[in-house]
Amino acid sequence: MRAKEGCLLFRHCAVAGAGTMGTGIAITIARAGIATTLFDLDAAALDRARAQIADFLAGSVRKGRLTEAQGAQALDAIRFSTDLADLADCDVVVEAVFEDLGVKQSLWQRLDDVCGAQTIFLSNTSTLSITELAAASRRPERVAGAHYCLPAQVMKLVECSRAIQTSDETWQRTLAFVAATGQQAIETRDRPGFILNYFCIPYHNDVIHLIEADVAEPADIDRAVKAAMGFAMGPCELLDMIGLDTQVRLSEAMHAVTNDPRAAAPPLLRRMVAAGLLGRKSGRGFYAYDTSALYGA
Numbered sequence: 001m002r003a004k005e006g007c008l009l010f011r012h013c014a015v016a017g018a019g020t021m022g023t024g025i026a027i028t029i030a031r032a033g034i035a036t037t038l039f040d041l042d043a044a045a046l047d048r049a050r051a052q053i054a055d056f057l058a059g060s061v062r063k064g065r066l067t068e069a070q071g072a073q074a075l076d077a078i079r080f081s082t083d084l085a086d087l088a089d090c091d092v093v094v095e096a097v098f099e100d101l102g103v104k105q106s107l108w109q110r111l112d113d114v115c116g117a118q119t120i121f122l123s124n125t126s127t128l129s130i131t132e133l134a135a136a137s138r139r140p141e142r143v144a145g146a147h148y149c150l151p152a153q154v155m156k157l158v159e160c161s162r163a164i165q166t167s168d169e170t171w172q173r174t175l176a177f178v179a180a181t182g183q184q185a186i187e188t189r190d191r192p193g194f195i196l197n198y199f200c201i202p203y204h205n206d207v208i209h210l211i212e213a214d215v216a217e218p219a220d221i222d223r224a225v226k227a228a229m230g231f232a233m234g235p236c237e238l239l240d241m242i243g244l245d246t247q248v249r250l251s252e253a254m255h256a257v258t259n260d261p262r263a264a265a266p267p268l269l270r271r272m273v274a275a276g277l278l279g280r281k282s283g284r285g286f287y288a289y290d291t292s293a294l295y296g297a
């Protein structure tokens with residue numbers, strides 16, 4: 001268990017949204033020895049997350065990254081819930097629900113009613129304004145951005161940003177929380193895409209336009225990018241991990257704010273999503289997958 005001294009300040013934390021990101025973020029918190037509630041409205045998403053987390057932790061034990069006791073403790077630390085009331089006494093709630101301002105804002109409002117005054121709210125949004133999200137909360141000074149990198153259970157980086165309203169105390173607690181869970185915070189301003197998605201969203205859409213224009217096959221684009229640019233993953237492999245439905249939401253949200261034509265969701269992307277080709281989570285995107293395993297297991 002990667003218990004950090006700071007985890008004493010964080011006794012119970014929650015993640016809202018048990019999808020691609022929320023599942024990985026919950027692992028990072030539980031692995032630090034903090035009681036973690038993973039909340040989703042969809043019970044099937046929680047069942048999937050539970051199986052993926054158990055599988056990932058078993059893989060970590062097999063690879064010698066955790067002892068058997070640490071793996072079991074991390075799994076025991078996670079409670080799976082469809083009841084928002086279970087988040088009442090949390091020190092921190094990390095929100096990782098759909099990239100949709102209305103969905104996120106209405107969740108913040110319901111959390112205002114449920115959570116104690118000590119709870120801080122961190123949004124994992126990739127493109128939306130932390131300041132606008134904070135404005136929907138009755139405790140805007142307790143809201144900040146914490147954008148984890150995919151896959152959160154493997155990558156250490158968290159882009160952290162302050163809303164205009166974020167208090168100094170909330171900001172210090174945000175940085176302390178990220179450190180207590182063994183992650184590395186990098187400060188960014190509250191701007192659409194922060195550092196990474198500012199160029200990743202348009203770059204990924206450019207790649208989809210290349211495929212649509214029949215310039216090259218996805219596997220050849222991935223091979224070219226990895227060979228020439230030294231990236232660990234090709235863009236089509238990464239898009240399949242991000243989720244093609246999420247890429248549509250990210251593109252729409254970023255395009256709405258920046259009006260950058262390269263941020264607009266390409267027609268091929270929309271057609272693939274309409275056909276249920278969502279990437280790893282549905283078993284097929286640009287490539288085919290076993291849906292039960294989390295990356296890095």
Ligand SMILES: NC(=O)c1ccc[n+]([C@@H]2O[C@H](COP(=O)([O-])OP(=O)(O)OC[C@H]3O[C@@H](n4cnc5c(N)ncnc54)[C@H](O)[C@@H]3O)[C@@H](O)[C@H]2O)c1
Nearest residue numbers: 017018019020021040041042045096097099125126150242
């Ligand atoms: N996928 C990525 O590569 C990536 C990377 C970094 C950040 N993000 C951000 O993380 C967030 C989640 O993205 P994702 O890819 O995990 O999405 P996802 O579609 O895989 O999962 C979203 C989950 O949220 C749940 N949900 C939706 N509305 C809810 C509500 N009101 N209350 C509780 N649960 C709710 C859904 O049931 C689903 O399980 C988005 O803001 C996205 O921008 C995504």
